[in-house]
Amino acid sequence: GAVVSQHPSRVICKSGTSVKIECRSLDFQATTMFWYRQFPKKSLMLMATSNEGSKATYEQGVEKDKFLINHASLTLSTLTVTSAHPEDSSFYICSASRTDEQYFGPGTRLTVT
Amino acid sequence: QKEVEQNSGPLSVPEGAIASLNCTYSDRGSQSFFWYRQYSGKSPELIMSIYSNGDKEDGRFTAQLNKASQYVSLLIRDSQPSDSATYLCAVPSNSGYSTLTFGKGTMLLVS
Numbered sequence: 001g002a003v004v005s006q007h008p009s010r011v012i013c014k015s016g017t018s019v020k021i022e023c024r025s026l027d028f029q030a031t032t033m034f035w036y037r038q039f040p041k042k043s044l045m046l047m048a049t050s051n052e053g054s055k056a057t058y059e060q061g062v063e064k065d066k067f068l069i070n071h072a073s074l075t076l077s078t079l080t081v082t083s084a085h086p087e088d089s090s091f092y093i094c095s096a097s098r099t100d101e102q103y104f105g106p107g108t109r110l111t112v113t
Numbered sequence: 114q115k116e117v118e119q120n121s122g123p124l125s126v127p128e129g130a131i132a133s134l135n136c137t138y139s140d141r142g143s144q145s146f147f148w149y150r151q152y153s154g155k156s157p158e159l160i161m162s163i164y165s166n167g168d169k170e171d172g173r174f175t176a177q178l179n180k181a182s183q184y185v186s187l188l189i190r191d192s193q194p195s196d197s198a199t200y201l202c203a204v205p206s207n208s209g210y211s212t213l214t215f216g217k218g219t220m221l222l223v224s
Contacts, residue, residue: 002159032211034212043215043217043218044157044201044215046212049212091154093156093157097211099211100145100205100211101147101159101162101211102147102159102203102211102213103159104149104156104157104158104159105156106155106156107155107156
C-alpha cells in the first residue's frame with residue numbers, strides 16, 4: 001500500500017512554455033500533498049503544501065504565480081510550472097501523507113532548453 | 114524552526130558489516146521520527162518510522178530512539194552494496210499538515 005505516482009517522469013520543454021506535472025495517490029486518500037524540488041547533489045527543498053479543496057501554502061521564496069498548484073481531489077494534485085526557464089530545470093517530487101507518514105512519488109525530471 | 118542534523122558522510126562500511134546512521138533533532142516535543150532512503154537520481158522511500166523510545170526492528174533495519182538525548186539512529190545489519198544510498202532523517206515540523214523537516218542526509222557507501 002501507500003503508492004504515489006507522478007506523470008510525466010521526464011519532460012523537456014522550451015523556455016517560455018508551461019509544464020504540468022500530476023501526482024496521484026493510488027491506493028489511499030491523501031488530504032495533504034507536498035511538492036519538493038531537488039537540484040543535483042542538494043537537499044530536498046519543500047516548495048508548497050497542498051490541501052484538497054483549498055489554496056496551497058507556499059514556502060518562502062517560492063513564487064506562487066509561477067508554480068501553480070491545484071489539489072482537485074483526495075488523490076490528485078498538479079503542479080504547473082508556468083513560463084519555464086532554464087533555471088527551473090530540476091527534479092520535482094511530490095509526496096502524499098497518510099496519517100503522519102509521507103510517501104513520495106518517483107519524481108519528474110524537468111529540463112528547460 | 115525545528116532542526117534535524119545528520120553527518121553528511123560519506124560513511125563507508127565493508128559488505129556484511131553493520132552501518133550506523135545517526136540523527137539529532139532540536140525539538141524535545143517531537144513524537145514521531147522517520148528514516149528515508151534515497152538512491153542517486155531517485156525519490157526518497159520511507160523505510161522506517163518510530164514513535165517510542167527504544168528499538169524497532171524490520172528485517173535488517175533497526176531504528177533506535179532516545180528522546181531524552183534527542184537522537185534517533187538507524188542500524189543496517191549485514192550491509193549490502195545495494196544499501197549504498199543517502200539516508201534522510203525526518204521529524205514533523207511545526208507547520209502542521211504532516212509537514213516534515215528533513216536532515217541533509219548521510220551518504221552510505223557499502224563496498
